[in-house]
Each structure stands twice: as C-alpha cells, then as structure tokens.
Amino acid sequence: MELRQLKYFVGVAEELHFGRAAQKLFVSQPALSQQIKLLEGEIGVELFVGIKRTQQRKVELTEAGAVFLTEAKRILQLSQKAIETARQVGAQQQVIKLGVFKLILPERIMAMLDLFSTHFPTLEINIVELPNTAQVQEYVANDRVDLGMTVLPLVYEGIVAKPYAEADYSILMNRNHPLATQMAVKLESLQQEKWIDHGREAGLFFGQIEEICRQANVNRESNIVQVVPSFDLLKSMVRLGKGIAFIPASLDLRQEPSLLSMPLINADGTPFKQIVIQHVLIHKSERPTPLTQALAGLVKTLVTPEH
Amino acid sequence: MELRQLKYFVGVAEELHFGRAAQKLFVSQPALSQQIKLLEGEIGVELFVGIKRTQQRKVELTEAGAVFLTEAKRILQLSQKAIETARQVGAQQQVIKLGVFKLILPERIMAMLDLFSTHFPTLEINIVELPNTAQVQEYVANDRVDLGMTVLPLVYEGIVAKPYAEADYSILMNRNHPLATQMAVKLESLQQEKWIDHGREAGLFFGQIEEICRQANVNRESNIVQVVPSFDLLKSMVRLGKGIAFIPASLDLRQEPSLLSMPLINADGTPFKQIVIQHVLIHKSERPTPLTQALAGLVKTLVTPEH
C-alpha cells in the first residue's frame, strides 16, 4: 500500500466518479481504475460497490470502503503534518537566497514567497534583484543564490528549470513611436523598424524569435541597430528612440512612463501565441540541498495543468 | 512521499546503520541511500546527521529526523490498522476454499491457516484434502477451490505460484528394504533399484530428477517398473515392495508405519541439495478476487529470504 493509492482512493471516494476524480488528481481514468484495483487486491476487500462497477451506474462505497475512507484521510493528513513539523524543526534558522530578475512582476514574486512561507513558516528568504536574466542564471550557477526566478531559455549548463507560468511576447517601444497610438501591432507591420537586441551569445529568451520573424517576412536580423548586454541598457536605448525590442509581455514597466509594452497580434487580429515565454524557478542540478530541492518541488503546484 | 520511504526511514532510524537496515528491509544498501535522500529532498530537511554522513562514523538522527521518526511510525501503524479494520468489516461473512495436497505436513497447513486468520480474523476457511498434486492444480484451475497448497512444478496454464518453503528430495522405500537400515543413501548406490514413478505427462515435481540421475550415472528411466497416477497408489506400490520412489522429504508419512523416507546424501556424505522441492501457494492468474489476491500476497512473509 502506498500513499499515492490512498490519495487516489480518497479522490474517487469523494467524487464517486472515476472520470472526474481522475481530472482532479491529474491522472488518466485507467490509472485510477488500476490503482484502486491493486489496493482492493492488497486489502482483500472491495472498496467500491459491484463486481463490475458498471452494473450500477453510480460508483458507491462498500461498508468496508466507508470505514477505510476515514482512515485513509487521517493517514494522508498525518503525513502532511509530519512533513510540516519536520520542516519547522529542521528549517529553524535556515536561510535561502533567491535571485530575481528585476522585471518580474512583484505579484509573481509575492506569490512565490507566499508559497515558500506556507510550507516553511520559519524560513528566512533573502531576495537579490538582478538586472538581467543571464545574471540570474550566473548567480545560480556560481552558488551566489540558491534559487532564481527568471525566464527561459537557459544559457548555463547544469541548471534545472521548473516552469510556473507562461507569458506572451510583446514589443517594447517609446511612447512617441508612430505605432504607439495603436492597441496592438502585427508582426508584419514591423518590417521597416529598427531593433534593439541582446547579443546572440547572451541567448536569453530571444533565440526562438528569429524563426518567427523569418516566417512573417520581417528582416529583423539586418535591422538590428544595437546589441546590448543588459535590460537596463535595452530600456535606455528604446527610451532614446533608437529602436524597438521584443520583451515578455509580463515584465513590470510601471516605473517607466516613457516606455510602452505593445501586444502582438496575428494578421487576422487574433492574439499572437506562436511562441511564449516560460517563467521558471531555477536551481543548480548538482548536489542541491534538501531545502533547495523541496522549495523547487513546491512550484509545480503553481502551474495550472490542464487536460 | 510514499509509505515505502517511511518504512525505509524507520528502518535506518532504528538500526542507525544503512547496511544492516538494508538487510532487515530486504533491499540493497544503495536503494536505501537513494530513497532516504529523495525523502530528505521532498521534506527539505536533513533527517540524518552530517552533510556527508561519512564524516562521522555513526549515522545519527537530526532533531528534525527524531521528530519525523515518531510521526512516521505512527503513520505506518495507522496504515496497517486501516487495512485490518477494512478487512474485518469487508470480510465479515467471506468464505475461502483451500485445496491442500494430502501429504503436506499438518504443521505447514496450520502455519498457513494461522497467517490467514491473523490478517482476516473473521474469515471462514474450508479445507479440501486432495490425494495428489495434479489434482490440487486442477481444482484451482477449475475454480473448485480458491487457493491451493502444493509443490512445484505446475502442469496447468494460468496458475500463479507463490513459494513459501523449500524441501529436499528423499527416497521413499519399504521398511523391509535392504537399504532401510541406513541413516541416508547415496544416489549412486541406487543403480540397481526398481523405481515407481508418476508418468511424464503428469509432470508434477519429478521433471528435474532425470537430469540428476543421469549425472549420477543411475539408469533410472529403464528401471521404472510402474507408472502411477496418484500418491496413494505410489505409496501402495512401495508398500508392496515393488520398488522405491523419489518424494519430497517434507511429506507427512506418520500414518505409514511400513514406509520410510530416507534422506539422500552426496558421494562425499554431505546432504543432497542439488535440486529441491518448492512448496507453493497457488491461485488462478486471471480475475482473482481481492480476497484471494490478498491471501496469496501474505505468503511472501513466510518465505525466509537470505542474502
């Protein structure tokens, strides 16, 4: 018997419907049928009614199943509590350093801190703001921080990324730019624009863009007027009207009155979704401390899995 | 987190020694190291002392580990209790039919019944004695019994066997046989004997014997004076002095004053162990009831695994 099976059992027992329970538990319906049957086999007792459960339309608990349900819930609850108390005792004076890309929305950061604090109430979190995404990775790679909040892609080796959100691309431009009056722009209408870009060697999240531009017949590569090493510089260049740039739509520009993040749309007016930015929590892949591992393990709960 | 990991953790915590704990838990030592590390990773806290545990010679619990230990024990205990109460409620008026090869030692049968009754206190067990091993399998295959106690090998398809004990072969002979005065016999000294045998088509547990006899230079095959369909007949033939026969040393012959089960030894006097009889619990492999499955699952605890 395993806790996973108990979770599945409680799920089915509460929904009284394998299909819905499967959705709630983020597994397929056959997986549930199988594990429930294994569990019944080990206990030696049918937990749900019917030799073949299809003989009556609705799934019902047997008497034994009902008894087992209360026990199963109790066990799951205790396991959770056991983890939490161990964390409180063990993480008593533990500190973690979190490197955050400066332009991540504060809401996102707060959500992450909330998540961490709920599971590790006594944990102390030090936040380090970093001006560009490469530096977040560099800090993680060199152990200057334990965890990093940034966006894909990765340029350093040996780093693990856990996605927790997605965001569209948009175009960063000066408020005085001719296109600034529009609500959104089509990629095709940017054929004559000048571009600011992070260097190819910096990689960052600009790798995938080339292909898309080629498809839209936008000759971006030869219209790059400036390659910059950091986001601060990129913003400065745009502020000075030197050109426009790709950025994640989710970046925080509220401190920048002269800049504008303009949504991209397709030729037919629908939102541009061909490529998206992955927001991720990152940490070193080799020899992470249990604490780092556990914190990274939490973020999967932020993702909204859909099927 | 899984119950298996909790079991492993408790094992290590109680032994404070990975190697010994591994033996007790019937897994290899690396398996323990790995699972403990996974557990620590998920909880986010070191459960045993030391960054590298080799820095001090003995494994010790951290404070968090000590707290977690009591919780883990409680959870495991509750899981066990949950199974048991579900069984009591569910198996209230359940009946199981157990087909037993007649010559299995009563002690063995009692041990099995004990095992079943401890886990299913309210279970009713009907025993059916069957005169030979093929019939036990036939009864299982045809659903005339739910479980069977017999010995390998199997002759029917679709039957699962769980070994619970091993026994040496020995030689069944009449008490008046010239060799009956010895304490044990060598296979080589049986070259001139007449043999009683179960037919090749019955298979049973006599398949492997041919090879061994060939190796010992005993021309048994051409000295078979009688092929019999049942154990009762085999005993009768031996009782009448028609010949001798291979049987499992573990068979119960206490009701047979005129028969003798003579241990086999090697040329050098050591016990003959080249081939052994597997005592097994059998059941049908397709669509077993949960109860049957669970009972069969219990027998692994009777086996004495050694490493």
Add this chain to the structure above:
DNA sequence: AATTACAATAAGAAATACTTATCATTACCG
C-alpha cells in the same frame, strides 16, 4: 434500437526504483 456515458481492459511508453560495481572517506590495527 441507437446513442451516450462510464468504467474496465490491453498494450506499449515513460517514469521510478532497484541492482551490481565502484569510489571516497574514516576508523582501526599493526
């Protein structure tokens, strides 16, 4: 009678746990 809803089954893919072999560190013993 035909269709829909639903759990069971089958079969193959993916993930996980386990095994053996080896390494690194420490304690022990001459």
Add this chain to the structure above:
DNA sequence: CGGTAATGATAAGTATTTCTTATTGTAATT
C-alpha cells in the same frame, strides 16, 4: 604512520511499476 576494513555515496544499467492512449463492454438514455 601506512595499510586494511568498514561504510555510505555515487554511477550506470536493469527491472519493475505506473502511466498513457486506444478500445471494449455494459448499462442508461433518447
């Protein structure tokens, strides 16, 4: 001290388990 034994960690490959997709069978619904 230097060599050996003990012990847990690590690596790499294997085995097992669990999951997924596709399909089937049965009962309820229209």
